Amino acid sequence: xxxxxxxxxxxxxxxxGSRLFRSLISLLLFQVILFSLIQALPxxxxxxxxxxxxxxxxxxxxxxxxxxxxxxxxxxxxxxxxYQGDLGKSTSLGMPVxxxxxxxxxxxxxxxxxxxxxxxxxxxxxxxxxxxQKRGWLELAATLGGTAFYTSFPPWLAFVMVNAFGLSLGWxxxxxIIDPMKWFRHDVTINEVILxxxxxxxxxxxxxxxxxxxxxxxxxxxxxxxxxGGVVIIILAIIPWITSYYGPLAADILxxxxxxxxxxxxxxxxxxMLVMRATMVEAMEADHVPTARAKGLHDSQVRDRHVARxxxxxxxxxxxxxxxxxxxxxxxxxxxFYWDGMGEILIQAAIDNDLPxxxxxxxxxxxxxxxxxxxxxxxxxxxxxxxxxxxxxxVLIQGEI
Amino acid sequence: xxxxxxxxxxxxxxxxxxFFLIHLHRIQRSLRRLIGQSRLILEKPxxxxxxxxxxxxxxxxxxxxxxxxTVWDKATYDPFLGFDVAIESHPSLPSRTHLLGxxxxxxxxxxxxxxxxxTSFVVGVVAALIGSIVATFVGVVSAYYxxxxxxxxxxxxxxxxxxxxxxxxxxxxxxxDMNGLQVGLLYGIFAGLGSLAIMVxxxxxxxxxxxxxxxxxxxxxxxxxxxxxxxxxxxLPLLAVNMMFIVTGSVMIEALMSYVADTLTRFSxxxxxxxxxxxxxxxxxxxxxxxxxxxxLAIMLFCGAFYMVGHALDELVNPRxxxx
Numbered sequence: 001x002x003x004x005x006x007x008x009x010x011x012x013x014x015x016x017g018s019r020l021f022r023s024l025i026s027l028l029l030f031q032v033i034l035f036s037l038i039q040a041l042p043x044x045x046x047x048x049x050x051x052x053x054x055x056x057x058x059x060x061x062x063x064x065x066x067x068x069x070x071x072x073x074x075x076x077x078x079x080x081x082x083y084q085g086d087l088g089k090s091t092s093l094g095m096p097v098x099x100x101x102x103x104x105x106x107x108x109x110x111x112x113x114x115x116x117x118x119x120x121x122x123x124x125x126x127x128x129x130x131x132x133q134k135r136g137w138l139e140l141a142a143t144l145g146g147t148a149f150y151t152s153f154p155p156w157l158a159f160v161m162v163n164a165f166g167l168s169l170g171w172x173x174x175x176x177i178i179d180p181m182k183w184f185r186h187d188v189t190i191n192e193v194i195l196x197x198x199x200x201x202x203x204x205x206x207x208x209x210x211x212x213x214x215x216x217x218x219x220x221x222x223x224x225x226x227x228x229g230g231v232v233i234i235i236l237a238i239i240p241w242i243t244s245y246y247g248p249l250a251a252d253i254l255x256x257x258x259x260x261x262x263x264x265x266x267x268x269x270x271x272x273m274l275v276m277r278a279t280m281v282e283a284m285e286a287d288h289v290p291t292a293r294a295k296g297l298h299d300s301q302v303r304d305r306h307v308a309r310x311x312x313x314x315x316x317x318x319x320x321x322x323x324x325x326x327x328x329x330x331x332x333x334x335x336x337f338y339w340d341g342m343g344e345i346l347i348q349a350a351i352d353n354d355l356p357x358x359x360x361x362x363x364x365x366x367x368x369x370x371x372x373x374x375x376x377x378x379x380x381x382x383x384x385x386x387x388x389x390x391x392x393x394x395v396l397i398q399g400e401i
Numbered sequence: 402x403x404x405x406x407x408x409x410x411x412x413x414x415x416x417x418x419x420f421f422l423i424h425l426h427r428i429q430r431s432l433r434r435l436i437g438q439s440r441l442i443l444e445k446p447x448x449x450x451x452x453x454x455x456x457x458x459x460x461x462x463x464x465x466x467x468x469x470x471t472v473w474d475k476a477t478y479d480p481f482l483g484f485d486v487a488i489e490s491h492p493s494l495p496s497r498t499h500l501l502g503x504x505x506x507x508x509x510x511x512x513x514x515x516x517x518x519x520t521s522f523v524v525g526v527v528a529a530l531i532g533s534i535v536a537t538f539v540g541v542v543s544a545y546y547x548x549x550x551x552x553x554x555x556x557x558x559x560x561x562x563x564x565x566x567x568x569x570x571x572x573x574x575x576x577x578d579m580n581g582l583q584v585g586l587l588y589g590i591f592a593g594l595g596s597l598a599i600m601v602x603x604x605x606x607x608x609x610x611x612x613x614x615x616x617x618x619x620x621x622x623x624x625x626x627x628x629x630x631x632x633x634x635x636x637l638p639l640l641a642v643n644m645m646f647i648v649t650g651s652v653m654i655e656a657l658m659s660y661v662a663d664t665l666t667r668f669s670x671x672x673x674x675x676x677x678x679x680x681x682x683x684x685x686x687x688x689x690x691x692x693x694x695x696x697x698l699a700i701m702l703f704c705g706a707f708y709m710v711g712h713a714l715d716e717l718v719n720p721r722x723x724x725x
Contacts, residue, residue, distance in 0.1 A: 022559065029560035037569070041576050143447050143709070151649060151704035155660055155674065156697035278716050321596050324565030325650060331571070332657055347661050350575035358572055366563035373562065 012381060019377055023370055030366050031082070035075045038359055082363065088356035092349070097360040100345060105364065106194040107177060108341035110257065112330045115264030119326070120319060122265060123272025127315075128308050130273070131280035143274060150270030154263075154329045158336040161263050172259040175338045182252050186245075193249050204237040260337045267333075268326045275318045279311040286310065313383055320376045327365065431634070438638075441717050448713030454706035458518050458699075465515035473512065480516040480668065483508045495691055502691040504676065513673055514695050520669040521703055523581040524588070524655045525648035531589025532597060532647045533640045539594060540601025541628055541636070544609055558598045566591035567654045574658040580666045581655070588651040597643055601636060608635050638718040645711025649704045656700045670696035 081087065087097035123146075130142040149157075166174030173179065177190060211229045215222045241247045283289075284307055292306045331343020338344075342361055349357035442448040469478060477485045484507040485499065495502040501510035543554040566588045574584065608614070609632070617627045658664070659671030673696040 022556075025556055026559035026563065029556060030563040033560055033564060037564075037573070041573065140446055143712070144450075147447075147705045147708055147712075148701060151653065151701050151708050153653075153656060153660075153671075153674075153697050153700045155657075156693075156701070159693075159697075274712055278712070324567050325653070327565075328567040328571060328654065328657065332661070335661065346572065347575065350572045351662050353576060362564075362568065362572065365568055369563050369565065 015381070016378070019374065023374060027367070027370060028079075030370075031079055031363070032075070034359065034362055034366065035078060036071075038355055038362075039071055039074075041355075078359070087360040087363075090349075090354055090357045092352040092354040092357070097356050100357060101342070101360055101364060103191065104340065104342045104345055106191045106198070107339065108330070108334065108343065110194050110197070110253075111260055111264065111334065111339060111341060112327070115261050115330060116268060116323070116326055118261070118265045119268030120272050123269040124276050124308070124312070124315065126269070127273040127276025128280060128303060128311075131277045131284065132303050132307075139277065142277065146270035146273045148270075149266050150268075150274075152267070154267060154332045155336050157267060158260075158263050158333055161259055161266075162337075165262075166259055173256050174259065177256050177339055178249075178252055179256070183249065186249060188246065188249060190253065193246055193253060196246060197250055197253070200237050200241070204233050207233050260333050260339055264326075264330055264333055267329045271322050272315060272319055275315045276311060279314045280307060283307045283311040309383070313380065316376060316379060316383070320372060323372055324369065327368075435637075442710070442713050445713035445716060447709040451706040451709035451713065454702050455710070458703055458706070459522070461515045462518035462522060465512060465518070468515075469512075473509075478509045478512045480508060480513045483512065485509070492692060501695055504673075504692045510673075510692055510695060513668070514670070514699060517669045517673060517696070518699075518703075520581040520655070520667050521652045524585045524669075525652045525707065527582055527585025528588040528592065528651035529644035529647045531586055532593040533644055535590055535593025536597035536601045536643075537633070537636060537640065539598040541605050541632060543598070544602045544605035545624065545628060545632070555599070555602065558595060558602075561591060561595040562599070564591060565595060567650060570654045570658060571661070574654075575662045578664055578666050581669075584655050584658070584667070585651060588654065589647070592647055592650070597647075600643070601639065604636060604639050605632055608632050638714070642711050642714045642718055645707045645714060648707040649711070652707075653700065653704050670700050 078088070085098060087101070089096055090100060093100065126142065126146075130138055133139075162174045165171045208230055211233070212226055215225050215229070218225060241250060286307075289302065289306060292302045297306075328343075331341075331346060333339070334341040334343040335347055342364065345357060346361045346365075348354075349361065442452070469475065475483075477483050485493075485503060487498070488496075488503065488507070492505045493499065493503045499509050499511065501514065503509055504513070539554050539558065543551045543558075569591050570584065570588055573587065579587070614627060614631055617631055622630070655667075655669055656671030656674075659667070659669045660675050663675070664672060674693060677692055
């Protein structure tokens with residue numbers, strides 16, 4: 001194992017350090033803005049607090065806005081509690097907000113992460129191919145189709161999918177996370193199974209990455225090697241599930257996941273595809289492309305390694321900008337499919353004026369977006385060698401956003 | 402007054418009439434340039450398709466009040482209170498008198514659809530204008546004055562990045578019942594303070610390093626004049642592209658807000674679907690497919706049209722931005 005620190009340039013480390021520092025400042029400022037925004041909302045919590053006080057029940061539940069403390073003191077209390085893992089108590093459900101989030105977060109991630117990822121990969125794959133074909137009608141059709149999916153009203157698309165695949169064809173269940181009939185004998189919560197699924201996925205992914213790193217030197221047949229390795233890893237990951245007690249339960253969750261996941265993928269792939277197509281068309285005109293052809297490389301090699309790799313950077317930049325819209329699409333789908341995730345509780349909390357829950361969910365969403373931006377910056381650093389060389393990497397990355 | 406600043410001297414020598422004429426000429430010139438540039442969009446088929454759809458919706462929004470005052474009877478076709486007594490049972494399927502049928506309260510669907518177009522235009526246009534004004538102000542000031550101002554504004558933008566307008570609207574909009582103008586304002590402010598400000602700033606920085614800015618400074622141009630004459634016009638293409646995407650996002654979010662929760666102050670396509678949400682869920686449409694499909698398609702076409710125009714503009718503008 002070579003010394004890692006010698007392979008990472010100094011500028012990169014400094015960049016990552018300053019990026020993390022800036023993220024921390026942004027997070028604090030974000031909390032100030034979020035708290036003032038929520039505090040400024042006219043809600044009827046105060047009257048509710050008064051009613052409860054008049055009935056002699058605990059007023060401490062309503063400290064969020066009903067107490068006599070000035071707002072800045074409430075804010076300091078909230079931030080202190082936030083970093084100690086306490087987000088207050090829900091006013092409509094009477095549960096600690098942290099418990100609600102712990103229950104809801106895995107379910108949301110189970111839908112959101114694969115949906116976003118699949119949409120991104122599908123968009124890259126389709127955009128690459130459509131641009132490479134160089135046919136006018138195909139490009140127009142792809143553009144119209146991608147736009148139609150991307151801008152279709154999420155409940156409407158869900159409605160069409162439920163009607164087509166859920167009710168008419170009967171392939172997938174139209175709603176809910178699980179079928180209670182299969183679960184009532186088992187003493188397992190949904191989140192345990194979801195957590196195990198994530199662990200399997202993470203372990204398999206890491207193993208595959210390690211495998212690609214190990215095979216990097218066998219240049220001529222490494223793609224075959226990696227394909228075979230990938231299949232072997234997938235089989236190895238599935239075997240314990242088939243034999244285990246959790247197998248049928250996980251299968252039930254995945255069976256219910258299918259329809260929302262397909263809908264979310266359809267909603268999110270259009271943007272990536274359109275941007276990928278446009279940047280591919282530009283990248284195809286670069287001077288190194290004829291050179292690669294003249295070397296006698298295979299068509300797909302030119303496309304994937306010499307053009308797509310160059311075209312992918314602006315796609316990432318645009319993808320991260322449109323991520324909030326994908327988040328919202330997923331939240332709405334949760335409500336439509338009765339998928340008890342964070343989006344469902346966010347909307348319900350807003351309707352019920354449940355401020356502690358709102359603060360909690362919005363903080364989690366903000367942290368999620370912050371993480372996405374950090375990952376995006378690191379990916380940028382990885383994809384774009386120019387940034388690793390140049391000392392002032394910060395300026396370039398801001399330019400990409 | 403410093404030597405060489407041209408504007409005020411003209412004002413002094415030519416009087417108010419000359420001042421007025423010079424500015425009229427400037428506006429004419431910039432308008433002509435804008436029209437000349439926007440003609441390029443006709444080369445892109447998706448841009449043309451988008452513009453045609455936008456024109457169609459604009460026509461629909463304009464023609465509804467006209468029809469109401471001439472052909473359509475007020476008691477029958479009013480989008481809120483209309484009721485057709487000639488039809489036995491509501492909801493009724495499309496017929497000759499009601500081209501898209503009526504909903505369960507006996508109101509004409511086409512009239513509602515056309516009336517709701519207004520809300521979408523108000524939300525989209527207000528959000529796009531406010532968003533680009535705010536983003537231009539923050540981005541240009543931050544890029545031009547650098548130093549402490551830049552640090553403060555960009556830290557603020559970094560924080561607003563974590564509060565994207567769709568998420569904010571989906572919470573705030575469900576607590577406060579806002580009209581279309583307010584929805585547009587809120588979306589514009591949050592969009593303009595966040596990602597768009599950072600984008601404008603990085604582009605303004607690249608403009609600022611150009612030699613003509615140096616030349617302008619040497620000629621004695623003051624800060625405000627350099628910003629106005631040299632930086633702002635070069636930001637316009639970038640802003641135009643992003644305005645289209647803001648329209649798409651804001652109209653979509655407005656529809657989602659109206660779909661998720663009850664609202665009394667604005668009537669939009671999302672609300673048309675909300676009104677029959679019970680039938681909508683679970684795939685039981687029954688007699689009401691004609692009430693659901695038009696607003697759903699209208700949202701898709703409207704957002705898609707602005708999105709396509711934005712994409713066509715992006716393909717025209719962006720290669721130039723990148724090559725600079």
